[in-house]
């Protein structure tokens with residue numbers, strides 16, 4: 777069950793835009809984020825929710841999608857996210873939040889999958905988001921999470937040690953994402969000194 781949830785929690789970039797993501801759902805996902813571990817238990821992460829069509833339209837132009845798919849400029853109108861969570865670091869509480877961010881956003885992504893939703897972390901965003909959404913200066917923008925009901929199939933592929941890490945799309949629009957093997961990422965202890 778946990779394994780299926782983890783495997784299904786992929787990065788999705790095309791959505792049924794007409795399916796709303798409700799504020800209650802977003803609050804629940806942020807509640808999952810809140811329960812994640814935090815260095816020094818400082819809990820410096822804050823979140824801004826967007827899920828109204830007009831706000832989503834304001835956010836979309838500031839985001840960079842799937843850098844490896846050079847020909848693709850991001851989801852078309854009709855396949856765009858129904859919600860966003862802007863992940864913020866409250867610098868009055870801590871100057872470092874990257875580990876917390878990974879934990880928090882994975883909780884959100886797992887929770888989204890369980891709700892029949894999906895999303896994508898977007899680190900490629902314009903700093904103009906700050907002005908557009910009047911984000912105060914003590915809140916550093918770390919990441920934007922795009923969310924919606926996924927409208928694409930994502931398949932995990934085997935990545936050999938010498939092959940390309942780039943994801944790709946086939947003509948049927950299936951998204952393929954290569955992952956390193958377990959054998960490659962487990963570092964073996966060197967043979968103990970027999971003396």
Ligand SMILES: Cc1cc2nc3c(=O)[nH]c(=O)nc-3n(C[C@H](O)[C@H](O)[C@H](O)COP(=O)(O)O)c2cc1C
Nearest residue numbers: 785786787840841842843896897898899900943953
């Ligand atoms: C910290 C972080 C930043 C990312 N930024 C972007 C981004 O700016 N644009 C994008 O389309 N995908 C982004 N992604 C999604 C990755 O491309 C994706 O995680 C990777 O291809 C592996 O696919 P998977 O999430 O389905 O395992 C980001 C992922 C992470 C973890």
